[in-house]
Amino acid sequence: MTRAMRLLALCGLSLLACASAWPQASMKTLSVKEIMTTVIAPATNLLWGASNVQTDAQWQELEQAAQQVIEAGTEIADGAGSHDAVAVNADWQASADEMIAAARSVLAAIQKRDEEALFNAGNDQLYPPCESCHAQYLPK
Numbered sequence: 001m002t003r004a005m006r007l008l009a010l011c012g013l014s015l016l017a018c019a020s021a022w023p024q025a026s027m028k029t030l031s032v033k034e035i036m037t038t039v040i041a042p043a044t045n046l047l048w049g050a051s052n053v054q055t056d057a058q059w060q061e062l063e064q065a066a067q068q069v070i071e072a073g074t075e076i077a078d079g080a081g082s083h084d085a086v087a088v089n090a091d092w093q094a095s096a097d098e099m100i101a102a103a104r105s106v107l108a109a110i111q112k113r114d115e116e117a118l119f120n121a122g123n124d125q126l127y128p129p130c131e132s133c134h135a136q137y138l139p140k
């Protein structure tokens with residue numbers, strides 16, 4: 001499968017990959033789980049899967065994904081919908097803030113068109129906050 005075909009397949013599976021901008025209002029009505037599965041997971045899969053990025057369109061797709069992680073992180077950090085209760089916890093906010101900071105590093109690498117920096121920020125910075133928050137808050 002060519003990369004373009006894979007991106008098209010992704011677009012088919014998730015509105016996200018094709019939506020030009022996630023409307024701010026709609027994320028408010030999503031649960032944390034929905035934000036994870038419909039925004040954060042597809043966006044980070046795209047970022048973690050990036051290799052041999054060539055066209056400007058591919059870089060733009062990655063840029064959008066990084067921005068979606070930032071937006072989603074901001075959303076859960078201030079407490080999305082019914083999740084205000086957990087969002088007051090310091091460790092919840094720390095993980096969310098770490099994820100936002102990581103996504104900003106990823107975004108900076110993308111804007112420099114630096115695939116190695118993207119790879120490193122993705123692995124070293126973007127992954128750990130998922131783990132630390134899930135260790136504490138994923139329902140057992």
Ligand code: HEC
Binds near residue numbers: 044093129138
């Ligand atoms: C600040 C906390 C927090 C951070 C950071 C976080 N998550 Fe989550 N995530 C959760 C919570 C809470 C759930 C469970 C929601 C539920 O079931 O109601 C969850 C669920 C998920 C799920 C669904 C899993 C399942 O079995 O239901 C996926 C996929 C996921 N997260 C991916 C990620 C990825 C990838 C990252 C990092 C880029 C990440 N999350 C970062 C809190 C977080």
